[in-house]
Amino acid sequence: MKISFRTLSPFLTGAAFVALALTTPNCSPSGGDTAGAGGSNGSGGSNNSGGSNNGGSQNKGGSNGSNGGSNGSNGGSNGSNGGSNSNGGSNGSNGGSNGSNGGSNGSNGGSNSNGGSSSSNGGSSAGNGGSTGTSTGPSTCTTDLMTLRSGTDNNWIPITPPSCSVQGALYAYGDGTTCTAPSPITASACTTTGCCISGTTKIDTTYAAYGCGLGLDLNSSGGASATKSPYAGAAKGFKITLTGTTVTGQKIRIMFPSTATPPSGGTAPYKEVTGVGTYSVLFSDATCPSWATSAQCTPVSGVGAYSLQVQVVGGTAATDVVGAFSNVCITSVTPL
Numbered sequence: 001m002k003i004s005f006r007t008l009s010p011f012l013t014g015a016a017f018v019a020l021a022l023t024t025p026n027c028s029p030s031g032g033d034t035a036g037a038g039g040s041n042g043s044g045g046s047n048n049s050g051g052s053n054n055g056g057s058q059n060k061g062g063s064n065g066s067n068g069g070s071n072g073s074n075g076g077s078n079g080s081n082g083g084s085n086s087n088g089g090s091n092g093s094n095g096g097s098n099g100s101n102g103g104s105n106g107s108n109g110g111s112n113s114n115g116g117s118s119s120s121n122g123g124s125s126a127g128n129g130g131s132t133g134t135s136t137g138p139s140t141c142t143t144d145l146m147t148l149r150s151g152t153d154n155n156w157i158p159i160t161p162p163s164c165s166v167q168g169a170l171y172a173y174g175d176g177t178t179c180t181a182p183s184p185i186t187a188s189a190c191t192t193t194g195c196c197i198s199g200t201t202k203i204d205t206t207y208a209a210y211g212c213g214l215g216l217d218l219n220s221s222g223g224a225s226a227t228k229s230p231y232a233g234a235a236k237g238f239k240i241t242l243t244g245t246t247v248t249g250q251k252i253r254i255m256f257p258s259t260a261t262p263p264s265g266g267t268a269p270y271k272e273v274t275g276v277g278t279y280s281v282l283f284s285d286a287t288c289p290s291w292a293t294s295a296q297c298t299p300v301s302g303v304g305a306y307s308l309q310v311q312v313v314g315g316t317a318a319t320d321v322v323g324a325f326s327n328v329c330i331t332s333v334t335p336l
Contacts, residue, residue, distance in 0.1 A: 141235050141335035145216075146194065153188035155195065156222070164335040165233025168217025168307070169226075170195045178202070178314060179212035189214060196244065196329035201322040203315040213255075213311030214330055228260040230304040235335035237282030238308055244328035246275050249321040251313050252328075254279060256286040256305035258298045266296030268309065276328065280336060308333070 141164030148157050149170070159167035172182050172189040174197075181198040182189045189195045199212045218231035240254060252275065257268035269286035273279050283305055288297035310330060315322045 141233070143334070145333045145335070146331060149190070154190040154192055155188055157216070164235050166216075166218050166231070166235070166335070167222070168220035168228075169222070170214065170216050170330070172197050172212070172214055173309075174199070174212040175208060175210050175314070177209055178312075194243070194329035194331040196327045197312070198326045198328070199312070200324045201250070201312060201314045203318065203320060203322055205316055207316060209314040211311050211313040212325075213253075213309050214328075215307050215309040216330075216333065217307045218305060228306050230258075230306055232303060233335075236303070237280065237285065237336040239278065239280040239332070239334045239336055240308075240310065240330065241278045241332035242276040242310065242328060243331050244276050245326040246312070246328060247321055247323035247325065249274060250323065250325065251321065252276070253309075253311045253313055254281045254286070255309040255311060256283050256300050257307050257309065258300045258305060260306050263296050263298075266292055269297055269299045270311075272313075278332075282336060 141162075143162035143164070145157050145163060145166055148160065148163055150156050150158060155170040157163060157166055157168060157170070159165060170190055172179065172185050172187075172195075174185050176185075178201055179185055179197055179199040181196070189197060195214055197212050197214055201211055202209050204210075217226070217228055218233075219229040221227040221229075242252065246252070251272055253270040253272050255268040255270040259268075262268070267289065269288050271279075271281050271285045271287070283300040283303060286300060286305075288299055310328075312325050312328055314320075
């Protein structure tokens with residue numbers, strides 16, 4: 001029996017449609033499926049969420065096959081697939097660049113807001129989000145400032161993290177008659193081992209021969225016309241080591257001036273010690289003598305001292321101990 005192709009045509013056409021339907025791929029979206037990987041409901045870092053076009057490339061929910069931060073996190077869940085090297089954002093690029101969220105609470109990708117600073121690894125090891133850093137001092141101040149000295153005269157302490165916000169010069173000063181070294185008094189008093197003075201104190205009832213000392217400015221701009229400012233760092237005082245030779249019983253004052261220049265007819269607040277040694281003196285330990293008015297002496301309030309001074313003092317009464325002192329040196333100054 002002969003069957004014409006015209007007769008079979010409707011059946012062949014129907015079969016072709018069935019085959020086509022069975023082989024056609026599913027074209028529904030796959031990068032943000034409610035229960036699927038790649039970031040539920042479009043999260044995981046699409047278009048600036050959890051990382052600027054990284055840690056999830058434009059609605060694909062996490063490039064390089066990563067999950068992009070499931071459980072609703074933004075570009076880096078706890079363990080952090082939203083950025084390479086598990087940091088929640090390597091080199092400030094993935095999982096949260098320049099202030100995006102890029103890291104869930106407590107992850108390495110940064111704290112709740114920072115997610116990795118613009119300058120570094122997207123999150124410090126302590127989970128602080130990669131703070132920008134600072135030169136105003138470390139969390140603890142334990143470095144001997146004398147080890148930080150620089151310059152040809154060994155008398156400049158630059159501000160660095162170990163300096164506890166101290167910056168200034170070491171220098172000698174005196175009444176014009178007591179000091180014999182350095183000579184002249186404006187010459188550098190410092191060597192690589194310390195800063196030193198020598199001289200002879202005397203009795204002077206006019207107070208003119210007040211003594212000879214060493215100073216360290218705590219907050220100075222430096223330069224030919226240096227500007228002194230009050231100290232504003234973390235230290236509450238200093239541990240100071242003094243070496244050298246003094247007359248037995250000779251008094252030394254550890255002073256914290258509260259003004260940039262000495263008050264007329266006055267003095268800086270001080271704590272008085274006897275002879276050389278190691279002394280821990282807080283700003284609050286320095287007090288004014290009973291004879292001084294508020295205009296002649298002002299105690300340091302909290303921090304705010306302009307300098308640290310060590311002065312071998314002259315006498316005003318016959319019973320005061322005076323005499324020659326040699327190479328009285330500051331060899332160590334450590335913040336407290």
